Amino acid sequence: xxxxxxxxxxxxxxxxxxxxxxxxxxxxxxxxxxxxxxxxxxxxxxxxxxxxxxxxxxxxxxxxxxxxxxxxxxxxxxxxxxxxxxxxxxxxxxxxxxxxxxxxxxxxxxxxxxxxxxxxxxxxxxxxxxxxxxxxxxxxxxxxxxxxxxxxxxxxxxxxxxxxxxxxxxxxxxxxxxxxxxxxxxxxxxxxxxxxxxxxxxxxxxxxxxxxxxxxxxxxxxxxxxxxxxxxxxxxxxxxxxxxxxxxxxxxxxxxxxxxxxxxxxxxxxxxxxxxxxxxxxxxxxxxxxxxxxxxxxxxxxxxxxxxxxxxxxxxxxxxxxxxxxxxxxxxxxxxxxxxxxxxxxxxxxxxxxxxxxxxxxxxxxxxxxxxxxxxxxxxxxxxxxxxxxxxxxxxxxxxxxxxxxxxxxxxxxxxxxxxxxxxxxxxxxxxxxxxxxxxxxxxxx
Ligand SMILES: Nc1ncnc2c1ncn2[C@@H]1O[C@H](COP(=O)(O)OP(=O)(O)O)[C@@H](O)[C@H]1O
Ligand SMILES: N[C@@H](CC(=O)OP(=O)(O)O)C(=O)O
Numbered sequence: 001x002x003x004x005x006x007x008x009x010x011x012x013x014x015x016x017x018x019x020x021x022x023x024x025x026x027x028x029x030x031x032x033x034x035x036x037x038x039x040x041x042x043x044x045x046x047x048x049x050x051x052x053x054x055x056x057x058x059x060x061x062x063x064x065x066x067x068x069x070x071x072x073x074x075x076x077x078x079x080x081x082x083x084x085x086x087x088x089x090x091x092x093x094x095x096x097x098x099x100x101x102x103x104x105x106x107x108x109x110x111x112x113x114x115x116x117x118x119x120x121x122x123x124x125x126x127x128x129x130x131x132x133x134x135x136x137x138x139x140x141x142x143x144x145x146x147x148x149x150x151x152x153x154x155x156x157x158x159x160x161x162x163x164x165x166x167x168x169x170x171x172x173x174x175x176x177x178x179x180x181x182x183x184x185x186x187x188x189x190x191x192x193x194x195x196x197x198x199x200x201x202x203x204x205x206x207x208x209x210x211x212x213x214x215x216x217x218x219x220x221x222x223x224x225x226x227x228x229x230x231x232x233x234x235x236x237x238x239x240x241x242x243x244x245x246x247x248x249x250x251x252x253x254x255x256x257x258x259x260x261x262x263x264x265x266x267x268x269x270x271x272x273x274x275x276x277x278x279x280x281x282x283x284x285x286x287x288x289x290x291x292x293x294x295x296x297x298x299x300x301x302x303x304x305x306x307x308x309x310x311x312x313x314x315x316x317x318x319x320x321x322x323x324x325x326x327x328x329x330x331x332x333x334x335x336x337x338x339x340x341x342x343x344x345x346x347x348x349x350x351x352x353x354x355x356x357x358x359x360x361x362x363x364x365x366x367x368x369x370x371x372x373x374x375x376x377x378x379x380x381x382x383x384x385x386x387x388x389x390x391x392x393x394x395x396x397x398x399x400x401x402x403x404x405x406x407x408x409x410x411x412x413x414x415x416x417x418x419x420x421x422x423x424x425x426x427x428x429x430x431x432x433x434x435x436x437x438x439x440x441x442x443x444x445x446x
Contacts, residue, residue, distance in 0.1 A: 066097075231443075
């Protein structure tokens with residue numbers, strides 16, 4: 001039975017990391033006759049490529065630095081013929097990237113299609129590097145840089161066409177010469193052969209979707225933290241690994257930003273008996289994700305989103321008027337702004353929208369255009385979003401406890417997520433961290 005192993009970008013930074021990755025793949029090879037390794041771009045490369053697309057003056061320098069990092073790692077970790085061949089392959093890809101970097105510098109324009117094309121180099125170069133390192137360490141591995149998925153043309157957040165991709169993947173597996181196949185995560189291609197990306201964190205989603213399309217039992221997401229934790233260990237000092245999450249809990253936590261997982265990561269797991277394991281390259285501890293809520297489930301994890309704005313649109317003209325909410329949300333659509341949360345009191349006098357701080361101004365200027373018609377007043381507040389997840393929240397005694405803690409922070413809005421396994425509180429910006437830490441204490445103390 002094949003096994004899918006996703007190697008995150010956070011654990012691809014230096015020689016030590018690659019030594020541990022080699023060891024991990026060797027260990028997995030003892031248990032599984034076919035391994036599909038999905039790789040992300042090496043640490044920070046996607047962010048750097050994004051900055052190349054917004055800071056076009058500097059793009060040739062950025063891509064030169066990316067190329068040098070790959071070659072430096074290759075020269076330390078591969079030798080002889082392996083080094084020579086892979087050096088040529090990585091250099092060929094980098095030449096192409098360098099030419100694109102110069103064109104965007106000259107044109108000072110990057111379309112969504114070109115942006116995805118540029119981002120695709122991160123995962124493609126990582127595929128060449130990782131497969132070369134595995135081979136240099138005696139693992140029979142083949143790197144295939146063609147993305148395994150066919151997608152639509154929704155650049156930046158492409159949708160995978162599953163039936164066509166299934167055939168593609170079957171072809172890849174049939175023609176592969178090695179038992180360890182390294183594929184690029186995060187990227188796809190259209191039927192015309194143009195590169196697309198699936199959205200940030202998309203390699204985790206690549207791994208689970210491949211798992212579904214190939215029909216595997218287990219997908220392993222290998223990263224720098226020992227599983228999905230009760231809170232981001234960078235924000236919550238005493239965060240602990242969550243040993244098991246039901247699918248609903250995992251979906252809620254990933255949507256709320258835990259472990260920077262792509263929001264669709266767990267979609268492919270529905271209706272299958274595939275389990276997903278999130279584990280660390282460096283230490284023991286892992287999270288198993290599968291199945292439904294269990295009776296003894298309590299509270300599992302917390303998230304704190306601290307860069308959001310609450311936009312309150314006030315208008316007596318909204319009351320009882322069919323289509324007014326649609327009109328407001330359509331402004332967000334027109335502005336290309338994702339609505340994180342939306343609410344309206346039964347009096348229908350206001351509509352509250354929560355959006356990312358970075359996109360708030362785009363929405364505000366669209367709303368200003370309809371001031372005086374549908375919109376009377378607009379209020380903007382800096383807020384935090386605190387989300388708490390766990391099947392236990394369905395139990396009255398647990399939800400009462402959570403609500404009573406939150407009530408002392410005077411939440412601006414409260415909502416519940418899928419299958420009632422989460423609660424989200426919108427609070428003023430200076431209150432979020434305190435509330436999240438207090439709720440986190442309740443989770444950790446069980
Ligand atoms: N609840 C959480 N559990 C674990 N990690 C979290 C959580 N919330 C946020 N993170 C952050 O996610 C990071 C790992 O995600 P990411 O950098 O995308 O890894 P990778 O590149 O390996 O996919 C961790 O370093 C951690 O700071
Ligand atoms: N490289 C892409 C895809 C990805 O999933 O990366 P990572 O596994 O490092 O989160 C990104 O940064 O969005």
